[in-house]
Amino acid sequence: DAARAALTAAADAPDDALAVARAAQVEARAALLRTPDQLDVLAAAGVVDAGGQAYALLVDALVEVLGGEPAVALAAADVRPRSAGVPSGPEYEVMYLVHDAAAAALDALRDRLAALGHSVVVVGEGATEGGLAQVHVHLAEPGAAVEAALGAGRVSQIRISALDPVAAPPRAVVSVVAGPGLARAVEEAGGVAVPRRGGRPPAEELGATLGRLGGDVVVLPNDMETLEAATHLVARLRGERAGRGRHLVVIPTVAQVQGLAALAVHDPDADFDAVVAAMGAAAGHARHGAVTVAEGAAMTMAGRCEVGDVLGVVDGDFVEIGDDVTAVATRVAGRLLASGGELLTVVLGADAPGGLAAALTAWVRRHPGAVEVQVLDGCQPRYPVLLGAE
Template identity: 40%
Template sequence: MLTALDDAAVGQWCRAAVEALSDFRARLDDLNVFPVPDGDTGTNLLHTAEGARAALDEAAPGESTWAVVARGAVLSARGNSGTILAQLLRGLADQLADQPPADGPVLATALRKAAESAYTAVADPEEGTFLTVARAAGEAAVTAVDERRTALADVVGAAADGAHRALEGTPDQLAALREAGVVDAGGAGLSLVLDALVRTVTGVQPVRPALARRAHRPHDHVHTPHQPPPGPGSEVQYLLADADETSVARLHERLAELGDSLVVVGVDTPTGREWNVHVHVADVGAAIEAGIEAGRPHRITVTPLAPVPPAAPAPGVRAVVAAVHSEGLAELFRAEGARVVVCDAGGITEDDLYDEIVAAGAQEVVVLPDDAGLHAAASRAADRAREAGREIGVVPTRSPVQGLAALAVADPQRRFGDDVIAMAEAAAATRWAELAVADQEALTSAGRCHPGDVLGSAEGDVVVIGAEFGAVACDLLDRLLSAGGEMATLVVGPDEALGDAVCAHLSSAHPTVEVVRYGGGPGSLPLQIGVE
């Protein structure tokens, strides 16, 4: 049992937190209903913690572990909860970096001050959220010290228990949580992080009740980053360099006028101070322009918020028909507003595609075959539909990731021909790759393969052969990204651990690349990759 948190213990806690958030990522995503029900809180928290871990792995000898963890978290923070977690870690670092190992009383004071700094970083703090849970943890830790329970184990146990009690009370503080029958997702993530601290200090994992699942209603829609922006606004996030405190203060005021869910967190880096800026706005351009006025924004991401569930196409309305090879992919494409034809034991035929085009009831239909082997069938089905008086465009997508990229730029307000061209250009700009298992001996571009070998293919050509999925996937991604790329889209099959390993590799080896991860890929293709 530890009596103080030294650098080694802080690093151990960081890795334990990544493990806990990875295990519960999907459950936290499912809980996410506030401030917008975009289903990404667990993913964002995990990405932030993985950034801290990656920074530790790359840290120079002699650097304070607290400072390294804070820097890695701030520079990798994603989403509202991820940015607040980064601020909490930075608040701890402000108190504990370059100091003797923290005992119970010192840690208690640092936890309380870190929670206060997190409140300060948020423009309009809400109760019943991550902030409430953080404050309760700090107060419980200080109370334990006041009651002369000063051992480190007592303090971290009190903090974790206080956080959990506050978490259970969040539905009483926020109507959105109460209506959905869940606790706050960000607060639940912080509770997991503090339980990981207890395990680091004591060696014992606290026993907690299972997190209740969200009661999905018929019109609930899980947000995906490719969804076009029909909702009330977008999440804008970027890192800001070359800015002074005065400029950042003006930026904070400007963004507070433009939107909400504003969090600005700064951290010192070897090249100077940088800020992670997060805000929800209706005017994306104005939010980015405000950053340009303040300094140099980079790693800019824009994610639509609260997309409207797509309605079934009515006569005269444009529709998209996509061919997919699993029910999981079917759910993704339906969420994007597409109609789908799902492959069964007999495969997808020309008649299947034609029937779905007709069933769409739309005068204009875009077809996404998403498989090179279906291009001919899609063209024949389109010709038949044209003979019936419909206007049909076939975008020659060869992978689901290209189909998702095409859907991301679809705009029913454009002329039909222009829309088809824009979708085709987006698909063509997306390099695609996939993993498969060899079922026979063959000579490939990467050499001879044998049954059971893992094959990594790019644009349909085998470029990597190996024995392990994870190693082949990481090698394949490194090759794809060597030619450049800003975003990697991953469609993961049944093995979620493979997805976790690939995301961890990307976070460490390619930290500037935005990663969008989906589940639901077919078992025959453990991983499908798109690089834009």
């Protein structure tokens, strides 16, 4: 925008360098104020783009060098972050001049600073004699920025300023879900739902979600295949730039009800490590079961099943074979509560028979001990009901 304004001014007044610079100055400042509306991360933090601000400062300096009035500082706006989050660590703005640096040395300096921080600007022509470049970067270790330039040329006019802490993006819990009802339950609990469709883990969708979220992330895979895919994905992201400076953790949940149990104890304001420990403990204490219908004949731990048989599953093993979903579901619930429990979670699938939730609730009321029943309409395919005991 500033360049277009300068070109227009140059066409109108080709011999007036100050007029051209002033046109660029006005548009650069206007564009800078628009940056929070263009990037959600800036709007969330309540700041303008740092690189754009550095460019505007350079144009201000150009106007002043050409004889214009010194720039008047923009009035501070009463801007507050739109998203809650904990403050990030201290960060510094570092600016300096580099004299007599070759072009290749400036390119290497730019790459080095990009690895150390962000909002990197290296402006100037490289020359082993008489060359001058202006450098700008934001980073956590200001000394490293200065040290990076020592091999490029002579450094002068070093300026280091502490930046105000910026609210970090809030922590997110990403949960892979097997049905739209489960997705609603996750989102109502403050999580981010990634649907699993078909037979393969949603690795691509999970990767895109983790890339979009800027803060710390806890991943709940909720089945064995997705657990493996999520573990590989997070390990790769930790080694890339997108994963630096943030916590990325996979809690090894292998069932939907384990993910729900973990999400229920998430405290967005608590320490990250403490939250991960609490969520992992909640998931580990949630015993899980399910009811499905056999799609083919096979030998199971409960005996031989035929097509159409109703199968009961506890902790991943087939333990019941029958011909009625409600009857098998009741026996699975009995196995889950045999060692005790205070809560039975019932997640109804897309093919759940009518009256299943009521039948399970009535059975629990006859069960010794005070057990609460929580019923969710998960709408998951293949499994008429998922069960969890805590």
